[in-house]
Amino acid sequence: VKLLTLARDLQRRKARERQQLFVAEGVRTVETLFASPLTIRGVLVSATGAASERGQALVVLATARGVPVQQVTDDEFASAADTEAPQGVLAVAAIPRHSLPPAAPATRYLVLDALQDPGNVGTVIRTAAALGVSATIALPGTVDPWNAKVVRGSMGAVFSHPVVPLDWAATAAFAAHAGVALWAATMNGDPLELAAAGRGAGALALVVGNEGAGVSPHVAAAVTRTVCIPMAPGVESLNVAVATGILLYALQGTPSGA
């Protein structure tokens, strides 16, 4: 019952931080985890999960890799699961420790300022990874990137894209030291068409803010530049993940994939 107890315990952020472990749930997420370089501590399957074809394949893979597998009842599994209709497969893995990668002229960083919806944060991390961002900084007040919903929402992007928890002072110090310009997305920033003219200007970190409150006042006051996406009259705002995608795309240093 040890892995089951551990998985249950890791539903709490404090436990994840103390143990430096997290839970990846769902067949596809666990498949992606096994394809990543992360250290996997164990796999938990329910009776239903063990009976499914992809569940069985994961059990075979885990066994071949020397990863402990434990089977539990569907009810036991549900007590550790985050989803309402669990597929019956989860894995416990070590939270990777990343430092911020160094800045070259085309390097882009993303800074999350108190983003609170796990689905949004997962989508934002997936987007950052897809658009060639080097690392994402999670400022205090941001939902834990190792929350099960974020992990799932990122489609496993958190397994390879560096997400670094840092406070604003350390972020600003890094930017100053590494020669990284700090920009923030705000409602009344420079319209992006004009701002985008600045692309190719060097390393850049883009700060995006909380779903309701936006970027914190002390952050907005400290950045080099604020930008916004021009919107049609009468429309209040874009979803934060959509806005982040547009901004990261428009501010790319070089075409991603190049």
Next chain:
Amino acid sequence: VKLLTLARDLQRRKARERQQLFVAEGVRTVETLFASPLTIRGVLVSATGAASERGQALVVLATARGVPVQQVTDDEFASAADTEAPQGVLAVAAIPRHSLPPAAPATRYLVLDALQDPGNVGTVIRTAAALGVSATIALPGTVDPWNAKVVRGSMGAVFSHPVVPLDWAATAAFAAHAGVALWAATMNGDPLELAAAGRGAGALALVVGNEGAGVSPHVAAAVTRTVCIPMAPGVESLNVAVATGILLYALQGTPSGA
């Protein structure tokens, strides 16, 4: 109990189509509905909703506008509600009938090809409205735009942005007749940096496809051009709402809001 019965009935797509009515749920959504030109048939409040400050304000507003208000118990309200923790306010309103707005050189249309997640479709419609798209066409297989989750996810954008259900033959005929170029987002389309060179080329309709399967083969075969967003190696895909936001932004005929 008539409004309660009606609201319950409108949980089914067939009922919405037959009656040409839909349900908008939640305080903010109903506030946005009252600020829109749509015809509101009635407001249903639960005991909890009626006791809240914004709920009371909505009852006053409805009464002043001559809209019938009915109060029910929390349990009765829950039976008609789509959310798990209802705020206790919903409204029944008439589905607006839009025809496709005419094409000018900078006009943009969005075409949804069998998008199935209501949250994605809501976010996509909100994004289209924000980025100045003239109308969104919902092809067969796309989730009903008047589904309660879509309405809520659009943050009320469906109340003003024209969403037109149309089949592919009618869409292609409209495009041919109105001189609108049809482009589709596919995994192996022209990378967007190059494709975007075509902007300003005239009226454009962008087709985005199903979350898993992408654009239907018969649609992809019929469009003038396919485009894709260049992605970092090892990343499979972007969320469909994020991808649509980036594509619509990059393909704008004129800066939105201009």
